[in-house]
Amino acid sequence: xxxxxxxxxxxxxxMFSTLAQANLTIEITRGSDRATPIAVVPFAADGENLPxxxxxxxxxxxxxxGYFEPLDRQAMYDRPSSGDEVQFGQWRGLDVRYLVxxxxxxxxxxxxxxxxxxxxxxxxxMLGESVxxxxxxxxxxxxxxxxxxxESITGIRGAFATRIAYVTARGAxxxxxxxxxxxxxxxxxxxxxxSSREPxxxxxWSPDGRKLAYVSFETExxxxxxxxxxxxxxxxxxxxxxxxxAxxWSPDGRRLAMALSKDGQPEIYIMDVASRxxxxxxxxxxxxxxxxWSPDGRxxxxxSDRSGGPxxxxxxxxxxxxxxxxxxxxxxxxxxxxxxGESIFLVHRSNNGYQIARQDLGSGRLVVISESRWDExxxxxxxxxxxxxxxxQGNSGVLGAVSADxxxxxxxxxxxxxxxxxxxxxxxx
Amino acid sequence: MQFKSHARSLALALSLALVAGCSSTGGTxxxxxxxxxxxxxxTGVAGSGQVSGTGVGAxxxxxxxxxxxxxxxxxxxxxxxxxxxxxxxxxxxxxxxARYLRSNGNARVxxxxxxxxxxxxxxxxxxxERRANSxxxxxxxxxxxPSQLEIVSYGEERPAVRGNNDDAHAQNRRVVFAY
Numbered sequence: 001x002x003x004x005x006x007x008x009x010x011x012x013x014x015m016f017s018t019l020a021q022a023n024l025t026i027e028i029t030r031g032s033d034r035a036t037p038i039a040v041v042p043f044a045a046d047g048e049n050l051p052x053x054x055x056x057x058x059x060x061x062x063x064x065x066g067y068f069e070p071l072d073r074q075a076m077y078d079r080p081s082s083g084d085e086v087q088f089g090q091w092r093g094l095d096v097r098y099l100v101x102x103x104x105x106x107x108x109x110x111x112x113x114x115x116x117x118x119x120x121x122x123x124x125x126m127l128g129e130s131v132x133x134x135x136x137x138x139x140x141x142x143x144x145x146x147x148x149x150x151e152s153i154t155g156i157r158g159a160f161a162t163r164i165a166y167v168t169a170r171g172a173x174x175x176x177x178x179x180x181x182x183x184x185x186x187x188x189x190x191x192x193x194x195s196s197r198e199p200x201x202x203x204x205w206s207p208d209g210r211k212l213a214y215v216s217f218e219t220e221x222x223x224x225x226x227x228x229x230x231x232x233x234x235x236x237x238x239x240x241x242x243x244x245x246a247x248x249w250s251p252d253g254r255r256l257a258m259a260l261s262k263d264g265q266p267e268i269y270i271m272d273v274a275s276r277x278x279x280x281x282x283x284x285x286x287x288x289x290x291x292x293w294s295p296d297g298r299x300x301x302x303x304s305d306r307s308g309g310p311x312x313x314x315x316x317x318x319x320x321x322x323x324x325x326x327x328x329x330x331x332x333x334x335x336x337x338x339x340x341g342e343s344i345f346l347v348h349r350s351n352n353g354y355q356i357a358r359q360d361l362g363s364g365r366l367v368v369i370s371e372s373r374w375d376e377x378x379x380x381x382x383x384x385x386x387x388x389x390x391x392x393q394g395n396s397g398v399l400g401a402v403s404a405d406x407x408x409x410x411x412x413x414x415x416x417x418x419x420x421x422x423x424x425x426x427x428x429x
Numbered sequence: 430m431q432f433k434s435h436a437r438s439l440a441l442a443l444s445l446a447l448v449a450g451c452s453s454t455g456g457t458x459x460x461x462x463x464x465x466x467x468x469x470x471x472t473g474v475a476g477s478g479q480v481s482g483t484g485v486g487a488x489x490x491x492x493x494x495x496x497x498x499x500x501x502x503x504x505x506x507x508x509x510x511x512x513x514x515x516x517x518x519x520x521x522x523x524x525x526x527a528r529y530l531r532s533n534g535n536a537r538v539x540x541x542x543x544x545x546x547x548x549x550x551x552x553x554x555x556x557x558e559r560r561a562n563s564x565x566x567x568x569x570x571x572x573x574x575p576s577q578l579e580i581v582s583y584g585e586e587r588p589a590v591r592g593n594n595d596d597a598h599a600q601n602r603r604v605v606f607a608y
Contacts, residue, residue: 199586246551266555287555334549
């Protein structure tokens with residue numbers, strides 16, 4: 001199949017296969033009322049006992065996006081495995097707009113997946129493709145196919161074959177255990193990147209998806225590290241006195257914005273990754289932290305309490321101009337740009353607690369899109385359709401995700417400990 | 430050192446301060462303090478909980494006469510929500526640490542600043558640092574050498590107790606003296 005499986009993914013799987021797992025599961029909490037009905041028919045398997053249910057993975061992906069409402073398998077009385085077997089009238093009778101059919105067959109040591117996407121109302125085939133995958137790549141193959149289907153129908157590039165980084169924590173006081181993981185966007189295939197008895201936070205993906213920058217207290221002082229995922233090799237980028245926090249890669253991957261308090265209080269700096277030269281871009285007696293680059297690399301969003309409480313500001317690279325962006329409420333922090341640069345996602349405090357909000361930069365209008373009281377750390381999918389964030393379920397920290405319009409949401413609970421600090425990878429293929 | 434409740438830690442802090450012959454007077458009293466607070470005249474830190482250079486300078490000399498080789502036992506002080514000012518009931522704790530550090534010039538302490546879990550993590554890192562800085566300034570005004578003091582903020586990353594309620598939050602908003 002496409003280069004997808006063979007390059008970085010295989011390398012990652014190989015590197016981390018012996019390390020600890022902490023998979024997350026998925027619970028859909030809210031479906032969108034605008035979801036398009038689709039049927040993903042179980043793929044024919046030619047009598048093979050397959051390690052993965054490819055059609056189910058595709059169906060789950062499409063449902064999670066909030067764009068689709070997959071038909072229950074129980075309702076499918078016909079199960080075609082290729083386009084020419086499809087009787088469109090039957091599916092129209094089930095109010096299905098689109099249909100996915102396919103077949104998985106053994107090929108060498110691995111598998112070949114053939115699939116077709118049918119437009120039921122137009123009685124036509126929209127897409128047909130054949131991909132190969134080794135046994136360990138079947139899930140990746142299903143994510144790739146999900147991406148093709150999603151883009152074909154919505155016109156938006158799919159982000160199912162992406163990954164997430166997150167931090168787990170257990171214990172309290174002097175007895176704590178922290179770990180940094182990366183996993184598929186659906187919570188499967190988790191691999192430990194780092195574990196420590198000291199805090200780990202603020203993981204950030206490099207734009208090429210090969211490295212993570214993060215903050216670790218492993219020396220009992222905070223420091224920013226940059227770690228190559230495929231090799232595990234890492235460097236300590238900064239370990240100044242005071243806060244070394246909130247690393248954020250520039251879109252070209254050459255600079256890292258961060259918060260350093262070496263001069264007294266946290267200020268935003270830009271570090272040139274190759275030369276380790278620093279440029280200080282804020283200068284006052286207030287807190288300035290949580291920088292985030294605009295997609296065009298021309299400005300930085302950051303949190304500052306220069307007005308009294310935390311609010312979001314935008315610094316324009318070059319001119320050095322800074323403007324305040326948020327005015328709704330007295331707590332707005334940790335902003336992240338949508339990939340189109342036209343809106344931002346942030347943590348907003350209201351009478352209902354701390355929630356994820358979206359603010360349109362044109363109108364300045366702020367809309368709360370998450371539902372619980374303790375939501376934080378929003379990270380936007382590279383196609384802008386979903387935002388993953390940290391929330392609470394019972395007494396545990398779990399990850400949640402909500403569609404950018406707030407209509408659909410799901411959670412990724414973990415069997416053990418608190419999960420927090422999610423970071424959605426860029427596109428990886 | 431951990432305590433079951435905020436009230437108990439306050440009571441302990443106060444009693445230790447009384448044993449040491451150094452307690453504070455004035456300031457707003459909290460429900461848990463009850464009537465146990467009878468400061469020894471003259472040694473108290475006057476005024477509110479706000480750190481101010483002139484307010485604490487006067488008692489520094491006296492405290493120095495009570496040089497003591499032991500590290501003060503109360504090593505955690507607590508803060509109000511979203512505040513970094515030293516609460517008046519903890520000034521005596523800081524005065525005791527200042528005395529110890531002045532008498533033991535080789536002693537070094539890391540002031541670990543912590544917040545409760547509300548709010549964003551990196552912003553809380555900054556708030557934890559503010560609290561630790563507030564303690565550092567207080568100690569420096571008391572004559573402690575800056576070279577004996579280091580600040581590390583843990584933000585909300587190392588809660589003393591788990592739980593998302595007022596009691597847990599109150600116990601987690603703290604600065605710990607780590608010698």
